[in-house]
Amino acid sequence: MKTKKLNLTQNQKIFVRDFVSALNNNDAAIFAGAGLSIPSGMMSWNELLHDAAEELELKKDSITDLATLAQYYQNHRGTRLDVAQLIMDSISQYAEPNENQKLIAQLPIETVWTTNYDDLLERAYRSAFKSTSVKISPEDFSLSNGKKDVTIYKMHGDRTQPTKAVITKNDYETYNDTHLVYTTALKGDLVEKKFLFIGFSFEDPNLDYILARIKALVGENQPTHYFFIEEVKQKKDESENDFNLRKKIQELKIIDLKRYGIRAVLLNSYNDISEILSIIKRMSSVNNIFLSGAKEFPDGEVDSDSEQLFNKLVKKITKGIVSKRNKIISGFGQGVGSLVINTVLEEVSNNQWFKLDDKLKIYPFPQNKNTNWTMYRKEILKNAGISIFLFGEKKSKNGDIVISDGMLEEFQIAHEYGIKILPLGCTGGASKKIFEMVLEKPHEYYGNDLELIELIRNLGNHDLKNTDDVTSVANLTLEIVSKIQKLKGDS
Numbered sequence: 001m002k003t004k005k006l007n008l009t010q011n012q013k014i015f016v017r018d019f020v021s022a023l024n025n026n027d028a029a030i031f032a033g034a035g036l037s038i039p040s041g042m043m044s045w046n047e048l049l050h051d052a053a054e055e056l057e058l059k060k061d062s063i064t065d066l067a068t069l070a071q072y073y074q075n076h077r078g079t080r081l082d083v084a085q086l087i088m089d090s091i092s093q094y095a096e097p098n099e100n101q102k103l104i105a106q107l108p109i110e111t112v113w114t115t116n117y118d119d120l121l122e123r124a125y126r127s128a129f130k131s132t133s134v135k136i137s138p139e140d141f142s143l144s145n146g147k148k149d150v151t152i153y154k155m156h157g158d159r160t161q162p163t164k165a166v167i168t169k170n171d172y173e174t175y176n177d178t179h180l181v182y183t184t185a186l187k188g189d190l191v192e193k194k195f196l197f198i199g200f201s202f203e204d205p206n207l208d209y210i211l212a213r214i215k216a217l218v219g220e221n222q223p224t225h226y227f228f229i230e231e232v233k234q235k236k237d238e239s240e241n242d243f244n245l246r247k248k249i250q251e252l253k254i255i256d257l258k259r260y261g262i263r264a265v266l267l268n269s270y271n272d273i274s275e276i277l278s279i280i281k282r283m284s285s286v287n288n289i290f291l292s293g294a295k296e297f298p299d300g301e302v303d304s305d306s307e308q309l310f311n312k313l314v315k316k317i318t319k320g321i322v323s324k325r326n327k328i329i330s331g332f333g334q335g336v337g338s339l340v341i342n343t344v345l346e347e348v349s350n351n352q353w354f355k356l357d358d359k360l361k362i363y364p365f366p367q368n369k370n371t372n373w374t375m376y377r378k379e380i381l382k383n384a385g386i387s388i389f390l391f392g393e394k395k396s397k398n399g400d401i402v403i404s405d406g407m408l409e410e411f412q413i414a415h416e417y418g419i420k421i422l423p424l425g426c427t428g429g430a431s432k433k434i435f436e437m438v439l440e441k442p443h444e445y446y447g448n449d450l451e452l453i454e455l456i457r458n459l460g461n462h463d464l465k466n467t468d469d470v471t472s473v474a475n476l477t478l479e480i481v482s483k484i485q486k487l488k489g490d491s
Contacts, residue, residue: 006275015226015265016280022194023108023284029193030104031225032114032121033207035270036199039098042118043090049073052086067209071169084162087117091159097124100198103277105130108284108383111189112152115166115210116199117159125150129378137164141181155182172209187217195225197262198273202229202253214260222261229254230267282418285385286485288361289321290329290414293336293390294404294429309470310391311339313427316474317388318343321481322359331380331410332364334394377410386484387414388477389423392430404430411437420484421445425460426473435460449487455480 008016022028038044045066052073053059074083097105097120104112105124114121125132130149135141136158157165166175176183189195200207214222232250234243254264267273295310318340321328330340341362348354363380365371381387392407407430414421425435438445439460442453455476462473 006272006279008276008279009266011266012276015263016276016283018224019194019196019226020280020283023280024287026108026110027193028107028109029111029113029189029195030107030109031195031197031200031210032104032112032116033197033199033201034116035201036100036114037095037098037116037118037120038199039100040095040118040120041092042095042116042120048086048090065169067167067169067172070167074168080163083167084165087159087162087165087167091118095120097121097127099274100277102127103274103281104198106281106382107277110150111193112150113186113189113195114152114154115156116154117157117162117165119159121152125152129375129382134158135182136161138179138181141185153182153185155179155186175209175213183213183217186213190214190218190222190225192223194223197225197227200227202250211257211260211262218261225260225262226265227257227262228267228270228273229264230270282385285383285419287324287326288329288384288386289326289481290331290381290384290387290410290419291318291321291336291340291390292331292333292387292407292410293340293392293427293431294333294394294407295335295391296393296395296401297335298401309464309467310335312467313464313470313474314339314390315343316471317390317477319347320474320478322347322354324482326481327359327361329361329380329384330363331377332362333404333407336391373406374409374413377406377413381410381413381417381419384414384417384419386420386422386481387411388481389421389431389434391424391427392433393428403433407431408433415445422456422477422480422484423459424473424477426462426464432460452480452483452487455483 019028034042034044049066049069053069056069056072056076058069070083070086073086074080077083095118101120101124104121105128112121122132122134133148133151135151135153156167166172166179171178229250232243232247234240254266257264265276293314297307314336318328322344328340328344330337332338332341341360344360345356348356348359363376365373366376387410389407389411392404393401394404394406396402411421411423411430411434421434421438423431423435423438425432435456439453439457442456446452446456458476459473459480462469464470464473
């Protein structure tokens, strides 16, 4: 169940705007630490090395550098295999990707770095129907995986190769010699991309090593990166002096992060991360508009006036969308798809500032009968923020014109993904059915925005019999799109 809506602080608003801008420019990246996997049941570093500390007869917190503790344990055991077993024991076989990992997988991010050994992020991307190229070891950099949605750099290794994992002090000290290809790639990304560090704390043993590496690789000229950190709170029975000391230390560490080009994003609770990521997802996808439509005219009964009005409606909506900072996603539906594509091409050719890749993404439906249509439609819709449904007819095997069941499935997927639904009920077909369904439970689709619900309802009060009515419907559609975008932008 959703909690009370988070009111972003000014610090958080600046981060969200900056990071969404980076996402839209394909310049955003994620750096994931152990804290990202802990809610799924994975161990923290302290938990991972707890038994090692006990065997070494060391008190808890007697050694804060856990990489050194891992080194002492390897020295004590005399073999790397026992350290590898610690890593294997730390991976829960029952763990599933958590909400934050799923949200990250839904963002349009092509680069992820992580120090984690588990495969939860990879699985989250698979669940989001995105393909990954995973770099587990230096040797993987020479392998080509073709075009992938995201590259995951596991800079400290993977659970499948525990004996090669980076965990001991010696591993960190020799990292540039053993993992130079990672260092080179990270340097390029740190200069070119805006990172969000998530799942790290100031107590994380990896943090100091990573920050030192950033300083050595990039120097003083870094772009701004961001770091989620929970504000210090007074513990039960903690004295005022001890609390103020911890608070002061955190303030000094936050200031020190600026040496590395990193700004802290202060959180009241780490639980707020899910809501912030959800806001980022909504804002980053709001300009991606899926046009779902299909239109059939009866054989021998094509009314030239009706066809002209149909063309005018589709073209006017398409032009209105691409004239703004929007991108149309099209599945090339019968009658509608080709008209949308040709209209976008015309608009791009008439405006020297428009680029086709920024305005249109086409997903022609495969002709292979064995295609998994549901999976394919999920692929089409995965990055959309708004879905417009118009018309929705197809010919059955016996030649009758029937409702497009494919559009109905696209509607269900769009709703499942949290995409805003905009059905033009007055165009008939599947769109009319979708229109009726959303207005049966309007608050499920549009929340408590009564103004938006009324605008949607007005989309059914037209007959499209003349040019004025077609223009009115097109303008109303574009007005609703703008309102949805403003609502999402104000989240």
